[in-house]
Amino acid sequence: MRLEVRGIVRRFGAVTALDGVDLAVAEGEFLTILGPSGSGKTTLLKSVAGFEIPDEGTVLLGGEDVTLAPPRRREVGMVFQNYALFPHMTVAGNVAFPLEMRRRPRPEIERRVAEALALVELGDYGGRLPRQLSGGQQQRVALARAIVFGPRLLLLDEPFGALDRKLREALQLEVRRLQRRLGLTTLFITHDQEEALIMSDRIAVMDRGRIEQVGPPAALYAHPANRFVADFLGESNLLEGEARDGAAVVPGFGAVPLPGAAGRVTLLLRPEAMRVGTEAETALLQGRGTVVETVFLGLSAKLRLRVEGGPEVLARVPLRPSSPPPAGEGETVPLGFSPEDLHVVPGG
Numbered sequence: 001m002r003l004e005v006r007g008i009v010r011r012f013g014a015v016t017a018l019d020g021v022d023l024a025v026a027e028g029e030f031l032t033i034l035g036p037s038g039s040g041k042t043t044l045l046k047s048v049a050g051f052e053i054p055d056e057g058t059v060l061l062g063g064e065d066v067t068l069a070p071p072r073r074r075e076v077g078m079v080f081q082n083y084a085l086f087p088h089m090t091v092a093g094n095v096a097f098p099l100e101m102r103r104r105p106r107p108e109i110e111r112r113v114a115e116a117l118a119l120v121e122l123g124d125y126g127g128r129l130p131r132q133l134s135g136g137q138q139q140r141v142a143l144a145r146a147i148v149f150g151p152r153l154l155l156l157d158e159p160f161g162a163l164d165r166k167l168r169e170a171l172q173l174e175v176r177r178l179q180r181r182l183g184l185t186t187l188f189i190t191h192d193q194e195e196a197l198i199m200s201d202r203i204a205v206m207d208r209g210r211i212e213q214v215g216p217p218a219a220l221y222a223h224p225a226n227r228f229v230a231d232f233l234g235e236s237n238l239l240e241g242e243a244r245d246g247a248a249v250v251p252g253f254g255a256v257p258l259p260g261a262a263g264r265v266t267l268l269l270r271p272e273a274m275r276v277g278t279e280a281e282t283a284l285l286q287g288r289g290t291v292v293e294t295v296f297l298g299l300s301a302k303l304r305l306r307v308e309g310g311p312e313v314l315a316r317v318p319l320r321p322s323s324p325p326p327a328g329e330g331e332t333v334p335l336g337f338s339p340e341d342l343h344v345v346p347g348g
């Protein structure tokens with residue numbers, strides 16, 4: 001079901017947690033709210049769930065105004081970071097709970113609990129207690145409990161935050177498959193940009209109670225609307241240039257063709273677009289840099305370099321198992337990039 005949030009404002013004393021948020025989530029869409037700690041993500045989710053009443057603005061669910069409706073009337077499924085299962089109830093009892101609250105007949109409850117547990121691949125675990133399950137399994141029970149009653153909307157607040165990396169990655173894919181299969185409109189919260197890029201149909205980047213940009217992951221990565229989004233989503237080199245006569249001078253690299261620009265400009269160059277060593281020799285823009293730091297990342301290495309006559313930059317260099325990194329710390333190497341890989345960051 002479609003979710004729409006219009007002009008939501010929520011203040012706590014002097015703090016404005018939500019400062020006029022507009023957002024629409026299409027039916028069946030997986031939309032992620034991505035933002036740093038304190039940006040207002042949880043307050044937004046709570047306003048949608050009904051645990052916060054906004055000072056201004058409206059929440060529409062399937063076209064119905066639910067701004068003032070109590071949580072239980074909204075028919076929304078939720079999963080939080082801390083599993084929040086009832087510890088004294090079995091897995092099946094936990095999953096049955098929302099149906100019992102709704103006074104569904106016993107045979108229906110049994111059928112739906114079995115279906116939901118099968119969906120999260122815990123069909124044989126109904127008789128266990130939560131403490132007899134791993135963290136990942138507990139989170140799958142929480143997911144089963146959130147979907148068992150056929151919610152109109154699924155809200156996920158950092159559901160993988162407490163899990164180790166491998167488990168988190170497995171569950172990310174599992175949740176996404178399930179969400180697609182059930183066609184569930186989903187609002188997902190995270191401060192982990194990698195998780196947002198992996199999971200989302202669209203990402204809304206939030207900062208200080210405002211949504212800075214909304215769009216598909218690839219579009220936000222390639223064309224961030226401002227410096228905050230460029231910096232928060234992925235790693236970035238923000239090169240400061242001076243534009244005049246259809247070109248911008250980037251210190252350390254020379255003039256980049258930039259029709260129409262004038263004055264100070266900020267240019268985004270992702271670290272994977274920065275060429276290093278022999279690779280750089282055919283690039284249109286060239287400079288030299290001294291390696292300050294090398295971080296080995298398995299499939300690639302991340303280099304921090306001080307550019308001669310320019311700023312510090314990051315380069316992400318792919319590695320093959322047999323080949324050594326292109327440069328060691330303290331070495332000075334050619335650097336280069338192609339002007340097509342630059343993106344002018346609006347509002348610098």
Ligand code: ATP
Pocket residue numbers: 012015016017035036037038039040041042043044191
């Ligand atoms: P995190 O990722 O750390 O959970 P968040 O993006 O979810 O952060 P919110 O929890 O929505 O951020 O908080 C937004 C702002 O509102 C913060 O400055 C927070 O301190 C403030 N805030 C949230 N709830 C309350 C409250 N009940 N009383 C007072 N201030 C609050």
